[in-house]
Amino acid sequence: MKELKNFFEAKSIAIIGASHSQGKIGYSVLENFVKNNFNGKIFPINPNTEEILGLRCYKSVLEVKEKIDLAIIVVPAEFVVKVLEECVKKKVFHAIVISAGFSEIGDKKQTQKLENFLKKHKNFRIIGPNCLGILDTITRIDSLFLPINRLQRPASGSISFVSQSGALGSAVIDWAAMKGYGLNRFVSYGNAMDVDESDLLEFLADDKETKVIVLYIEGVQNGKKFFFALQKASSKKPVIVIKGGTSSEGSKAVASHTGALAGNAKVFEAVIKQANAIQAKTMQEVFDFARVFALEPKMLGKKIQIITNGGGYGVLATDSVIENELELARMDNNRKKLIAKHCPSYAVIENPIDLIGDANAERYKVALEQALLDRNVNAIICILLFQVPTLEEEIIKIVREINAKKTKPLLFVSVGGNYTEKMISRLKGQNINVFDSPTAAAEALKKLFEHCKKAER
């Protein structure tokens, strides 16, 4: 197993190719470290500059007297091996090579040079080349050269995300940040000349901060290695995989894009299933599954209670529960009577529990508490429609309190415009899962149930 810890936990970092020209990658990477208040030491390396962003600049890593744990390399392709050799001399054995200009543009000479280096130094670990590298929300190592005003960084969470595509990866974490989905570690590994998806799976499988692994993958070099890594990781935590190049045309697009083979889609699907990993079809699905795995308690059965203040969404939620092979829970009659006491006579306290259009926070409180206590209920889908003014802001406090002490999965669904978004944003960061459709919530519960059942065996 490759030693990858330094990539994520380095305490002193050399940025080789740091630049004082705004707009250059060598500037952006350094700027992000400075702006993010990285806790460790940063050594900008550039033979032609004395100081960048207030930091002393070194001619090479050899000039630095202190220990360096990790090098981030942004020099042009033809200089990469030269600076790597200097790293070896300085006893730096981990490098993120952001620089492009290797196999992805068909440059055999530079590729060969880097391959030879890696053969010569078998204990040297490289992520890349041609990658964004790493974003670690805990240690704040952030080699993404995209500026924060274009690409928001997500809050800390327990989902780690490995992406074969840098552009897709960065779009997705930007989106995840806006959505309030917490991330732990993100890796864009580019051409994977040394560290590949399998190595990263192995590392994240043992990483205590990672509860769920998400993987965007187009093709793998070593299928057998990948299968065993995926199987091992899946035995420890949920691994959700989205595959680019599932069609033969998509597979050709992969070839022209990365030079890698996408492989047969059906074979890949079988591999994922056999390895006990979870396949998703869209990035929205990936994160809908991931955040349910990350934030919800175990789901011990498939009986779902629906609570709503709008009949129509209650109906759609019921359809979605059934379509996803889950069942409607039958709550205890005494509990139903208790809820009914707090509602007008025409409220429907069955499944769905329809608290009716003029429901207030108090009605939700009683219904949620009783459903959470009821042994006949394994999970809850609770629909909150904020268009009606009777649903006061107090609901936010109640949802937070109830969610904090839940002992079974509790997913919220809320659909609406700016006011609704404002309310939802106040639930974010509180480990509350809010979905924008009952369908998405039910699909995520199905995956959670399947996973819990497998894990039991």
Added chain:
Amino acid sequence: MKELKNFFEAKSIAIIGASHSQGKIGYSVLENFVKNNFNGKIFPINPNTEEILGLRCYKSVLEVKEKIDLAIIVVPAEFVVKVLEECVKKKVFHAIVISAGFSEIGDKKQTQKLENFLKKHKNFRIIGPNCLGILDTITRIDSLFLPINRLQRPASGSISFVSQSGALGSAVIDWAAMKGYGLNRFVSYGNAMDVDESDLLEFLADDKETKVIVLYIEGVQNGKKFFFALQKASSKKPVIVIKGGTSSEGSKAVASHTGALAGNAKVFEAVIKQANAIQAKTMQEVFDFARVFALEPKMLGKKIQIITNGGGYGVLATDSVIENELELARMDNNRKKLIAKHCPSYAVIENPIDLIGDANAERYKVALEQALLDRNVNAIICILLFQVPTLEEEIIKIVREINAKKTKPLLFVSVGGNYTEKMISRLKGQNINVFDSPTAAAEALKKLFEHCKKAER
């Protein structure tokens, strides 16, 4: 065919049960008319008040000397027939009855009274009872009693939306407003004691301002009438239907929610297909299909050109195109050469056209222009990833210009956080379709192609 024009185009409106107590429905309805700058005359009716919101209040419609086109009724159920009888005397023959307390709560007495009234006055048209009524973005008739700070009103557009569920309908238009999807007419028709979904379909089929009809339906009273109305409307414009109660459990939820029969899901599906309407599964799908029908030109074939600045999304788009039974276009070689001239040598000018991570607005301009001109291309999916700073704001201007003169469907896909959302919002209101995943874009193009093929016959 029922005469429904007054519901949408009334120039003088009585609000019967108008109230000066904030928080009451009779206040909200009147307030919305005043705030929305309704162009016609408004007559608040309330025997116990002299003035509300600066408007003179009348004891009954009979006290009003001027002509009244439409009554909006918010009095308690037991007074509804009494005020309706006054409407008859005043020669008002259209009423939106918002008041609840009829069959939906099992009140047979009030239901019977209203039924008798309708039997007696066969030329009297009622929408409701137990409904939100109408939102017309052109005439600004707006009987929705939900305040604007909770429920945004959408901009004018050419999609009309009929919803059997008021709560679902209001959540969806609130969401549509935020998303920037333009709406024409929205109707929540409640218990449908007189005007039902079929009548509304007939009306909207002939409505020139409506290009696409969207229908959320749980169950119908008269299946045959519905089938013919749906078939006739579908022969004139696309009708997209989403059905609540597709599972037998969902169907039971419908029964307890509305008292109507949901009917067998499979029968319903067959009816929709036979009538040439389009079925959708989620509200997101409904509006993804609807806005493509509303804003895109005819799609004459199934050859799609993909343009991207991120390889991974190009791959996912390719997969989605193939999964949706569309094909990859093969552009003319001279056009491809022209695009290549504006790109670095390692850009891939095939399908997808990968303009590479550092693509600027100029590269997109050339690629879009050539793809639009190319006879081998029937539609375009253009992916814009804003995480890279090389994609300048100028792209907005270019996209607007190119979109305005397009002669084939052109869908944009953009994924990201706050900066991306800001850019997307600048494209809204310009009749530009932006999707949040290539999958959604390809699914919508599939529906558009199928519809155009049918319409040709």
